[in-house]
Amino acid sequence: MRILNKLVFGGLVGLGLLPLGLLTVWALGEGWHFPHLWPKRWSSTAFLQIFSGKMGESLWLSTWISTCVAVFATAFGYITGHFVSHHPLKKWLLRLAYLPF
Structure with a gap:
């Protein structure tokens, strides 16, 4: 059974890496x-064409901005989740989160 699980897992990983x-x-x-x-x-x-000149510069700037946004959004989400999980009105805040949807 363990061998089958490893084969299935390896097949799924290989299938996921195939497009890359x-x-x-x-x-x-x-x-x-x-x-x-x-x-x-x-x-x-x-x-070489992409990374030369202004196109490479804008690619690195875009990568830097997206990395900063991801780090700040993760930190803010962690702080907000910690606040909500320890708040006395936790159920009300969780329901309020679904209100826009």
């Missing part, structure tokens, strides 16, 4: 047309 591998092949391959199994050439010119 396909995206990597698409990003690094050039001249990949229908009947071919693999691209004719492998190149990183697409990545």
Whole structure:
């Protein structure tokens, strides 16, 4: 039974990573047309083009802003959840959270 669980888990992880591998092949391959199994050439010119000039600068700025927003939203959500879980009117606050929906 444990072996079956490990096989199922490994299969699900592999199935989840398959799209990332396909995206990597698409990003690094050039001249990949229908009947071919693999691209004719492998190149990183697409990545070099993205990371050069203003496009790379805006990509890093966007990544930095989204990381900051994620960190602050996680911290604020943790503080709010802690406040609600220890508040005497916890049930009322939880019902109030569903009001906009």
